[in-house]
Amino acid sequence: MKLFEYQAKEAFAAAGIPVPKSRLVTDPAQARAAADELGGHCVVKAQVLTGGRGKAGLIKLAGSAAEAEALSASLLGETRQIITRLLIEEAVDFKREVYLSITVDAVAGKALIMASADGGVDIEHLAATAPEKIARVLVDLDQGLQAFQIKNVVFALGLAGGETGKQAAAVVKNLYAVFRKHDAELAEINPLFVTADGSVVAGDGKLIIDDNSLSRQAGYELTREHFDSDTEFEAAQDGIPYLQFDGDISLMCAGAGLTTTVFDLINYEGGSVANYLEFGGPNYRRAKRAMELCLKNDCKVLLVVTFGTIARADVMAEGVVEAMNELKPRVPIITCIRGTNEEEATATLRKAGLEPMFDTEEAVRKAVALCAGGKS
Amino acid sequence: MSVYITRENKVLIQGMTGQEGSYWTRHMRDLGTNVVFGVTPGKEGQDVDGVPVFHSIVNGIKAFEADTAMLFVPPKFTKDAVFEALDAGIKKIVTVAEGVPLQEMLQIRKAALSCGAMVLGGNTSGVISAGEAMLGMFPYWIDRVYKPGTIGVMTRSGSLTNEVTAEVVKAGFGLSTLIGVGGDQVPFTRFVEVLPLYQADPGTKAVVMVGELGGSMEEEVAEAIAAGFFTKPLVAFIGGRTAPEGKRMGHAGAIAGGGRGTAKGKVELLEKAGAGVAKRPSEVGPLLRQALGT
CATH class of the missing domain: 3.30.1490.20 (ATP-grasp fold, A domain)
Structure with a gap:
C-alpha cells in the first residue's frame, strides 16, 4: 500500500527525520x-x-x-x-539535492540501501544511464544496520564530514528505522535537500507498506484514491484481484498465472479485455460476487477459465451456475473449468445448458470470435 | 528418476493436524511420500492416520530421523516454523503459505542461504516427483497432468502449471520432478538454484520453466544457460507478455517497471541463450519435441 506524501512525512518526522x-x-x-x-x-x-x-x-x-x-x-x-x-x-532554500532509498533485495535476502549524490532525478532513469552513480549497500535484517554501512552511504551521498555529515548519518539511520517499523517495501527520500546552512531535510517522501504486513500496521486504510476505477476499489474491499480495462471480454478466471496467460492469449487473438478478475485461492467459493463485478462492465462475453487443485472445479462450476441463475447475465458465458473433480463440474455445467470447453486456447478463440460476430 | 523429493526422504510435517495439513498429508502418503511424524504445539500424543504428532521438531527427532520438512503453517507463523526446521538441521523445507510478510521473506531467504538449506515457497503448490512422492498440494490423480516421465518443470504458478504440464503430457512426455518456487516477490529458492538438481539428474532430459513478468529469475536462468552452467534443453513459457507496465497483474512478484523485469526482456535473453520460448502453452510440447529430437 502506497502512502501519500503527507503520511510518509509524518512517519519520517516521528522517526526524527527533518521535514519542512x-x-x-x-x-x-x-x-x-x-x-x-x-x-x-x-x-x-x-x-x-x-x-x-x-x-x-x-x-x-x-x-x-x-x-x-x-x-x-x-x-x-x-x-x-x-x-x-x-x-x-x-519553500526550502536548498543548494543540493541527493537521493536515498531503502527497498528489498530478493536475491540477497537483505534490505538494499541505494544512495546517490545526484538527487531529484528519476532514479530508474539514472540506474539505466549511469548506474555507477548509485551506491548499493545491503543490510542483513537480523544483524541490523551497521556503523560502517551508514558511513558508506553518507560518503556515497557526498555529504561526509562536519554537521551535514552527522545529520545525513542520522537520516540514514532513521530511514532504516522507518523501513523496519512500517514493514516497508520502499522508503524513499528524493530529493533529500541540503540547505544553504548545511542542514539536511526531506524534500519528498515515499513510503510503500508491504500488503502482507498491513494487518499489523494500524492507521492506514485503502481509499478510492489508491485505485484507478470504482470497481477496482470495490473488488479490493472484497479481497478479489481485479483490474479495469475497456475491451469486450470479461475475465473471470482462477489462478494468478493462468489469468495473466488468458489475458495474453486474448491479445494475441486480436481480442480485447474488459476486466481482469481472479477468483482462485481463497475466493473460489465466491463465483457470484466475482460475476457481479464482471457484469458491471459493458462486456460482450464472459470467459471463465480455471485449472485448480484446491480451488475445486466442481465447486467453481456450481458457483458459476448459481451466479448465472441469480444474476441472469445477458452476455454469453464460455467456460473452461478443469482440475479437481472436473467430471462433476462438466456435468453441472451441461445440466445448466452450457457447453463446457476443455482447451484454454480454443475457449479464447471462441470468445474472440463471438465478440467479432457481435460487432458486424 | 527425480530430484528434491523421493520415497527415501523422511518427511516431518509442521501443522499436520490442521484441516489442510491432515487432508494433504493423506494425499502425500497415498502417492508414496514417507511421512515420519507431524508437529503441532500442544498436540503431542495424538496421531493423524497413525502418524505420531509431537509438540516440536526437537521432540520428534528424538524418536524419528527426518531430513525434510513440509509446512502447513499460516503466513504469520511461517518464519518461526522455517527457523525451527533450520535449527533442527533440516535442509529441505517446503512452505505453501501465501502472504508471508515481505521483510520476513528476506529473513527466511537469508537464513536458508546461511544454513545451506533449500527452502521452497512461499505461495507455492510445492514439489512433486510424479508417480513417486510429493510435498504440498497437487492433483496427482489427474493422469493427463501428472504422468511420470523425463521432463523437469520449475514454476512460479499453480493453475498455470497444470495448464502447461498438461501440454507436456499431451506431447507424449511426462514429468520427473516439478518444483514450484512460488509466486512471491522473494522466492526462498530461485530458478537458477534449482537448475543444478536437474543438471545432475540422469532421469531429467529437459526442463520446462513456467515464468512470468517481474523479478529477475528468468534472466538469471538465461545467464546460466549462456555461461554453460546448465546444458540440457530448456523450454520456457513466460506469462504477462501483454501486461501493461506498472500494474501488478497476477502474483505479488509479477510487476514490471522502469524497463526491468519485463516479459519481453526475459524472452529476448532466453532466446539469445538458446532456450526454446513458447508464446502459448500449446507450443511447449512441440518445442520440447524439437529440442529432444523426438
Missing part, C-alpha cells in the same frame, strides 16, 4: 491560512499517489498566501484525477 514545516488542507481558504503561517512563500503539493507530480503540474510554487489560495482552488478543481488534499509546505 507544512499543513495538510482540504480547501483554498485553509490553504491561504496555512501559507500565511508559513510566511507566504510556499509550495502547494497535490496529495495523489501517481508519480511525476512535478511534470504533471501537481506541485506549484506560490509567492504569497493569495497565490497559494488561487493555486489550491485550481488544483482542487482538477477534473483529470481526484485531488482532495493538498500539502502546503514551506
